[in-house]
Amino acid sequence: RKEVEQDPGPFNVPEGATVAFNCTYSNSASQSFFWYRQDCRKEPKLLMSVYSSGNEDGRFTAQLNRASQYISLLIRDSKLSDSATYLCVPHRSGGYNKLIFGAGTRLAVHP
């Protein structure tokens, strides 16, 4: 089983829609989680960190389900500028803090 699994998409949604991505992880020792956003041909940028059951930042909400080993990202009121690939990254302490990235979920928001 892969360490991180995400639906590659693409998710095609209209502006204003609410969209949710799920990410499953295999290592139950993962303690914190990160969502990154990567625009086409650009470096990934940290969108949100999750250290407990979830986190909310404006239109973005992350929810963590440790029992089922998945984390979700909810985007409300989608904007054209939200179009990007969203990468889920679980992290466990030790191991020199290596982060293992999934391939990501592609979101395309259209007018």
Added chain:
Amino acid sequence: SQTIHQWPATLVQPVGSPLSLECTVEGTSNPNLYWYRQAAGRGLQLLFYSVGIGQISSEVPQNLSASRPQDRQFILSSKKLLLSDSGFYLCAWRQGAGGYTFGSGTRLTVV
């Protein structure tokens, strides 16, 4: 404030030629540093990480090597490039307990 610099932004090199990509970090000391590669349409693959000067760990056997001659300098090298070395190379460092911050990347095309 902390910043990470990576250059060059793009590079076209012939098969069999050498490679040297440089990454430097400012505004911090003794950072954990990482090199990732992203092939076209794929996820990020961890290549090397370093926890200090002269300390390099390799994640994937390959045609590449890394060095850390100074605390805030991380270099990715190859003696002879292969076509399969083409990709988007990203340097990153970890800010405390948070996620990584990436450099702007080098897009390498081996021809």
